[in-house]
Amino acid sequence: MLLFNTTDSDFKEKFSELLGRGAMDIEQVSEIVKNIIKEIQSEGNEALKRHIAKFDRWEVKEDSDLMVDPRDMKKAYDKLSSELRDALHLAYDRIRNYHEKQMPKSWIDFDKAGNTLGQKVTPVDRAGLYIPGGKAAYPSSLLMNAIPAIVAGVEEIIVTTPTPDNEINELLLAAAHLCGITKMFKVGGASAIAAMAYGTQTIPKVDVITGPGNIFVATAKKLVYGDVNIDMIAGPSEIGILADNTAIPEYLAIDLLSQAEHDEMASSILITPSAELAESVRELVYVELAKLEREMIARKSIEERGAIIVTETMEEAVELMNRIAPEHLEVVTANPFDLLPHIKHAGAIFLGSFTPEPIGDYMAGPNHTLPTGGTAKFYSPLNVENFLKKSSIISMSEDGINEIGEACALLAKTEGLTAHEKSVRIRLK
Ligand SMILES: NC(=O)c1ccc[n+]([C@@H]2O[C@H](COP(=O)([O-])OP(=O)(O)OC[C@H]3O[C@@H](n4cnc5c(N)ncnc54)[C@H](O)[C@@H]3O)[C@@H](O)[C@H]2O)c1
Ligand SMILES: N[C@H](CO)Cc1c[nH]c[nH+]1
Ligand SMILES: [Zn+2]
Numbered sequence: 001m002l003l004f005n006t007t008d009s010d011f012k013e014k015f016s017e018l019l020g021r022g023a024m025d026i027e028q029v030s031e032i033v034k035n036i037i038k039e040i041q042s043e044g045n046e047a048l049k050r051h052i053a054k055f056d057r058w059e060v061k062e063d064s065d066l067m068v069d070p071r072d073m074k075k076a077y078d079k080l081s082s083e084l085r086d087a088l089h090l091a092y093d094r095i096r097n098y099h100e101k102q103m104p105k106s107w108i109d110f111d112k113a114g115n116t117l118g119q120k121v122t123p124v125d126r127a128g129l130y131i132p133g134g135k136a137a138y139p140s141s142l143l144m145n146a147i148p149a150i151v152a153g154v155e156e157i158i159v160t161t162p163t164p165d166n167e168i169n170e171l172l173l174a175a176a177h178l179c180g181i182t183k184m185f186k187v188g189g190a191s192a193i194a195a196m197a198y199g200t201q202t203i204p205k206v207d208v209i210t211g212p213g214n215i216f217v218a219t220a221k222k223l224v225y226g227d228v229n230i231d232m233i234a235g236p237s238e239i240g241i242l243a244d245n246t247a248i249p250e251y252l253a254i255d256l257l258s259q260a261e262h263d264e265m266a267s268s269i270l271i272t273p274s275a276e277l278a279e280s281v282r283e284l285v286y287v288e289l290a291k292l293e294r295e296m297i298a299r300k301s302i303e304e305r306g307a308i309i310v311t312e313t314m315e316e317a318v319e320l321m322n323r324i325a326p327e328h329l330e331v332v333t334a335n336p337f338d339l340l341p342h343i344k345h346a347g348a349i350f351l352g353s354f355t356p357e358p359i360g361d362y363m364a365g366p367n368h369t370l371p372t373g374g375t376a377k378f379y380s381p382l383n384v385e386n387f388l389k390k391s392s393i394i395s396m397s398e399d400g401i402n403e404i405g406e407a408c409a410l411l412a413k414t415e416g417l418t419a420h421e422k423s424v425r426i427r428l429k
Contacts, residue, residue: 001282001285001286001302001303001306001307001308002014002018002306002307002308003278003279003282003307003308003309003310004307004308004309004310005275005309005310005311006309006310006311006312006316006320007312015309015320018269018307018324019323019324019374021267021305025215025265026215026218026219026222026373029215029216029219030219030223032190032216033190033216033219033220033223034223036051036189036190036191036194036216036220037190037193037194037197037220037223037224039051040191040194040195040198040200041194041198044195044199044200044201045063045066045200045201045202047191048060048066048187048191048195048200048202048203051187051189051191052162052186052187052191055134055162055188055189055191056162056163056164056165056166056186056188057164057165058163058164058165058166063201063202064202065186066185066186066187066202066203067183067184067185067186067202068168068173068176068184068185068186070177070181070182070184072168072173073173073174073176073177073181073182073184074177075173076170076171076173076174076177077173077174077177077178079170079174080171080174084171084174085174088139088143088171088174088175088178089178090363091140091143091362091363092143092147092178092179094363094364094365095143095144095147095365095367096147096150096151097365098364098365098366098367099147099148099151099367099383099384100151102148102151102383102384102385103151103152103384104121104384104385104388104390105121106118106119106120106121107119108393111400113397113399113400113403114397114398114399114400115394115395115396115397115400116393116394116395117392117393117394117395118392118393119390119391119392119393120390120391120392120393121388121389121390122388122389122390122391123152123153123154123155123387123388124154124206124207124208124229124387124388124389125154125155125156125207126154126155126156126157126158126204126205126206126207127149127154127156127157127158127206127207127208127209127210127387128158128159128160128196128206128208128209128210128228129142129145129146129149129157129158129159129160129209129210129211130145130160130161130188130192130193130196130209130210130211130212130213130217130221131145131159131160131161131172131211132161132162132188132211132212132213132214132217133161133162133163133164133169133172133188134162134164134188134189134214135262135263135294135297136262136294137161137168137169137171137172138172138212139169139171139172139174139175140175140361140362140368141211141212141368141369142159142161142172142175142176142179142181143175143178143179144367144368144369144382145210145211145369145382146159146175146176146179146181147179148367148382148383148384148386148387149210149387150179150180151384152384152385152386152387152388154387156183156204157179157181157183158183158184158185158196158203158204158206159176159181159183159184159185160184160185160186160187160188160192160195160196160203161184161185161186161187161188161192162186162187162188162189162192163186163188166186168186185202185203187203188213188217189213189214189216189217189220190216190217190219190220192217193209193213193217193220193221193224194220194224196209196228197209197224197227197228198224198227205228206228207228207229208228208229208230208231208386208387209221209224209228209229209230209231210230210231210369210382210386210387211231211234211369211382212234212235212368212369212370213234213235214235214236214263214265215235215236215265217235218233218234218235218236218372218373221233229386231369231382231386232369232370232371232375232379232380232382233371233372233373233375233379234327234369234370234371234372234382235265235372235373236262236263236265236266236267236372237259237262237263237266237267237327237328237372238259238266238267238268238269238326238327238328238372238373239255239256239258239259239267239268239269239326239327239328239329239330239357240269240270240271240321240324240326240328240329240330240346241255241256241269241270241271241272241329241330241331241332242271242272242314242317242318242321242329242330242331242332242333242339243270243271243272243274243277243330243331243332243333244272244273244274244277244314244332244333244334245272245274245276245277246332246333246334247272247277247332247333247353248353249277249280249281249284250284251332251353251356252270252277252281252284252330252332253281253284253285253287253288254284254288254356255330255356255357255358256268256270256281256285256302256306257285257288257289257292257298257302258356258357258358259301259327259328259357260297260298260301260302260305260306261292261293261294261297261298261301262297262301263297263301264297264300264301264304265301265305266301266305267301267305267306267326268301268302268305268306268307269306269307269308269309269324269326270307270308270309271308271309271311271317271320271321272308272309272310272311272317273310273311273312273313273314273316273317274310275310278308278310281308282308285302285306289302314333314339315342318339318342318343321343321346322342322343322344322345324345324374325345325346325374325375325376325377326346326347326376327346327347327348327370327371327372327376328346328347328348328350328357328360328370329343329346329347329348329349329350330350330355330356330357331343331349331350331351331352332352332353336351336352337351345376345377346376347370347371347372347376347379347381348360348366348368348370348381366381367381367382367383369381369382370382398427398429401424401427401428402428402429405424405425405427405428406428408424409421409424409425409428412424
C-alpha cells in the first residue's frame with residue numbers, strides 16, 4: 001500500500017498517477033466490450049450463450065434456460081431463516097422510506113391571464129436492472145435497484161445477473177420475490193448490458209439500464225448510453241477516508257478493506273494530516289488483510305490501488321479528496337460536520353466514527369449504487385429520478401397568447417423562421 005507525503009518532491013506525479021488509473025483501465029477494456037456488444041447486436045441469444053459459456057462456465061441448451069423461474073424466488077423466500085427474513089425486510093423498509101422521500105411531484109400553475117403551465121412526471125415503461133454476481137452475489141444491490149424503480153412506478157422491471165457455474169444465490173432469489181420481480185435473466189457482464197440495450201430473442205429492450213458492476217459492465221453502460229438511458233458509471237468500488245488524529249486506526253483499516261474485498265480493481269485511499277495515524281493504519285491493514293475470506297482479491301486491490309497520503313493540513317486533505325471524488329467518503333474527525341460544507345464531490349458521505357461505509361451498503365437507507373472513477377463530480381447516487389422523466393405542460397388562453405405573442409413572433413422572425421412567426425401571429429387579435 002503506497003504511503004506518501006504531499007511534501008515529497010515527486011508528490012504531483014504520484015497523485016496524478018493515482019487519479020489516472022480508472023481512466024486507463026476503461027480505455028483498455030473498451031475494445032473487448034465493443035466486440036461483445038457487436039456480437040449481441042448481430043446474433044442475439046446465440047452470442048449470449050457463447051459469452052455465458054466463456055465467462056460463467058455453463059452451457060445454455062435452450063433459450064428458456066436463460067430465465068429464472070419465479071417459483072424458485074418464492075421457494076427461496078419461504079426457506080429463509082426468520083433472522084435473515086427480518087434483516088431483508090428491515091433493509092427493504094429503510095431503503096423504501098428513504099426513496100419515497102425523493103419522489104418528485106407533477107405540478108400545474110395557473111396565471112392571471114388564464115395560462116396553464118406545469119410539469120408531468122411519468123415513469124419509464126421498462127427498466128433493466130443489472131445486479132452483479134461474478135465474484136460474489138449482491139442481493140443488497142437488487143434491493144437498491146428495484147426499490148427506487150418500484151417507488152417511481154415503473155410498470156415492467158427486468159433483472160439480469162450472472163450465474164457462474166449456473167448457480168444462483170438463494171438470498172438474491174428471495175430478495176427478488178420480496179420486490180415482486182418476475183423477469184430475471186441469467187446473464188452478466190457486457191453481454192447483459194448489450195442485451196438490455198438492444199434486445200434479444202429472450203431479453204426485452206429497456207428504456208433505462210441501472211446498476212453497478214465490474215469494469216466490463218461499467219464500460220458497456222458507457223458505450224450503449226444514448227441508445228438507452230443509464231443511471232451512471234457505477235464501476236469497481238471505492239472508499240476515501242478523511243481522518244484526523246482522533247480516529248481509531250483499527251476502524252479505518254477495516255473500512256479501507258471493506259471496499260478492497262469487492263474487486264482487485266477497487267480503490268481505498270486514506271488522506272490525513274496525522275503521520276502517526278497513517279503509519280498505524282497501514283500496519284493494521286496488512287494484519288487484517290490476512291484474516292479475510294477474500295484475501296487474494298483485497299490484497300491485489302490494496303497493493304495496486306491502495307494509498308495513504310499525509311498532508312500538511314486538513315484543508316489540503318479535503319482539497320485532494322475533492323479532486324479524487326470517491327464513490328464513498330468517510331469523514332472521521334473530531335467534528336466531521338464542520339468539514340461537510342467543504343466537501344464538494346463524493347457519491348455518499350459517511351460522517352463520524354460510528355458510520356462505517358458498510359452500514360450504507362445494506363441498511364442505512366440511501367442507495368449504494370454510486371458513481372465511481374471520479375464521476376461523482378457530475379453524477380448522483382441512484383435515485384427514483386433515474387426511472388422517471390418529465391413532460392412540460394403548456395396551455396395558453398386567448399388573452400395569454402395576445403399578451404406575449406408579439407414578442408414571440410419577433411424572436412421567430414429574427415431567427416428567420418417565418419412559419420414559426422406566422423403560427424403565432426395568425427392567432428393574435
Ligand atoms: N459502484 C457501485 O455502486 C457498486 C455497487 C456494488 C458493487 N460494485 C462493484 O461491482 C463489481 C462486481 O464485480 P463482479 O466481477 O463480481 O461481478 P459482475 O457481475 O460485475 O461481472 C461479472 C461478469 O463480468 C464479465 N467478465 C468477467 N471477466 C471478463 C473478461 N475477461 N472479459 C469480458 N467480460 C468479463 C462476465 O460477463 C461476468 O459474468 C465489483 O467491481 C464491485 O466493486 C459497485
Ligand atoms: N460497496 C458496494 C458499492 O460500491 C455495495 C455493496 C453491496 N454489498 C456490499 N457492498
Ligand atoms: Zn461494499
